[in-house]
Amino acid sequence: MHSTVQGHMVMHLVVSNELSFRIMVDLEYDAADPFAVRFTFHLPGGDPVGWVFARELVVDGISRPSGEGDVRIHPVGAELSEVRIVLHSPEGAAVLRAGTPALIDFLARTDRLVAMGEETAAGDLDAQLASILAAPGCENAG
Template identity: 40%
Template sequence: MLRLVVSESSSLPVPAEAVYRVSDPYAVQMTFHTGAEETVQWVFSRELLTGGVRTPVGTGDVRVWPSMTGKGTVCIALSSPEGEALMQAPAGAFQAFLRATHKAVPPGTERKHVNVDAAFPDSPPPPVDSPQRKNNNA
């Protein structure tokens, strides 16, 4: 459960779900349930979220930082052509989720989990004389 900050003294609960897939090791997908049947999905860099737990990060549509009030909260500012939102997440739950992602795919090893052939299915096969092709025929 996250909180949507409406004003300095008011916020609303927003159910959210974070998903991490080993097959897409650089990203975290978050789905925010904004109404009975409505959801909004954002995809975040795992590295950005990890850094934002400790220090302010991000300069574009997504910014993440630890709360300066000491309430054990991580702040996530989202900006899009449709509007802006400031979300607050419990730091402990956020950190536990990120630790689980780091256990599944340790930072720095993401490239080992990317299947380039699946990511780019329409790419042509390597040339016949390429080392990759020779290894496949050996």
């Protein structure tokens, strides 16, 4: 059984109302980190840029405004055929447009691997607990 889901899609990097660039985006979901999805943006003339999103944020952003802080996702238009993703960093903000069909397809495949709401059951809880308890400062927490 595969423990990852990968996908590729085209998004638009919005420069202004009149100008945007098509960019390729790699999507990856790993059952070992069931709450996260990774997006790698292949920017024109630059190195790939990776961002990690909460899977639930992407799911929610397809149908309603979601997110706070550095990442915000919201649907565009009444048909919900597109989402706008706004990424904030110390260097500024990037606005991207993405078609929802490709995102929905990718998210459906992640759900078949680890169902939404079942993420904690997918991880090795004993190993995670041992890791937390082995961290500095947890020697005699009890």
